[in-house]
Amino acid sequence: MTAEKIAQILGRVRKENPLVHNITNVVVTNFTANGLLALGASPVMAYAHEEVADMAKIAGALVLNIGTLNRETVKAMIIAGKSANDHRIPVVFDPVGVGSTLFRTEMAREILSKVKVSIIRGNAGEIANLIGENWAMKGVDTGNGSGNTRKLAQLAAQRLNTIIALTGEEDVVTDGHEIHIIRNGHPLLTKVTGTGCLLTSVLGAFAAVEKNHLLASVSGIAVYGVAAEIAAAKAGHEGPGSFQYEFLNQLSKITEKQIIQYSSTENTTVIE
Template sequence: MDKREIAGLLEKVRRENPLVHNITNVVVTNFTANALLALGASPVMAYAHEEVAEMAGMAGSLVLNIGTLQPEVVQSMLIAGKAANEQGVPVILDPVGAGATAYRTETARRLMEELEIAVIRGNAAEIANVAGESWDIRGVDAGESRRDVFTLAVSVAKRLNSIVAVTGKDDIITDGSSAFIIHNGHPILTKVTGTGCLLTSVIGAFAAVEKDLLKAAAAAVTTYGVAAEIAAEKSVDSGPGSFQAEFLNQLYLVNEEEINRKSTFEQKEVNLI
């Protein structure tokens, strides 16, 4: 994948305006909806048992986010996920805080077991804990570990048979055979709640228009990181509130020229067993 293809997928999102069905957490609902609109997608937040199967079936992708768990919401996720699987709609999972409590970990693993998950995105601790590996987590934030994140991402992708996106200082996107290492983004993203959750939904927007889900996820993460860098250049000195508003602007404005100029990533084949 080259920079031209990334820009082409961004334009495809804007041209096709895909419906992205989000069953997400209450902290990020408004931010996610506004950012998807700015990017060019069409967000819908539908949670009721009575309609989630129908909504998921007509969507371009389904995003499941366990940030604020309730038993009835988990049931909605299962209903929607099974409907999406039946209709060939890609399901993207954000296992927010997996490893922090037994309930979160069990819920994330249940979703992985009962549904066909196309892409799973999280920080290193969340991804490790979903896969049954040890990694410290503080609330919903990854703790420190001496383990290699690249090796973790590849091994989990192979084990779960899904695209794995581990995001952090550098972002690793892999299907277990090939991988992208993406160097875009800005530290101020960590000062605005919901930026990781939003990234998962942005992956959903790209997955709705591109069947090669490794390519879709890598293009989404790169586009997101470039927009964040430009937003930070314009607003970081004013603080995270100004950055959040400018980030919405840049998701709307980011274009091929800026992707060509600012995107930085590596693509490599995986030789790990």
């Protein structure tokens, strides 16, 4: 996948200003909305059972994030997800903390049993626990699990029949056949609450304008990572607070030329 193609899709996000319907967790709502606005998308946060189906069908993408879940929220997600499916709207799922509690894992699997998702974005622990593979968890973060994340992502994509975007020190995106590696980003992203959740919503924005959801996922992660690298270079020395603000600035300011210059992606051989 060429950097020029990634830059082109970023340009389409900014031109088309897609509406991204988020049913996300209360910790990250403001940051997610601001991040999408900075990127050039249009966020909406709608949770009421009475309106989520109508909102989902007019959106460019639906994002479901179980960070602060309860049964009522899950019900809203399923209503919205079915509407999105009926209207061929891509659904992006973030299984935050799957594996940390039985309830969280059961709710994630219930959503997947009732809603066809286009992309699942999570860390290695979340992806592993989603498909019943052993991987340590600490709260809603990856624990000290070890293993081949490329093989894990491919296995999950095949079992769940969806695009898997497994993010970490090395980001892996696969449809179960093609495997793409993205090496952009910065450790300061892990020091700001909600950066993973915002990334999931950014993938929604890219999926809203690019029907090839594998390509959309690789592009969204690469753009996000380059913006983080530039933000860290400009403000990282001042700490995570300054980095957070500069990161939002860079999501807004990042140019197609910078994407071409700094993005680092690789298409690897499929693991048998």
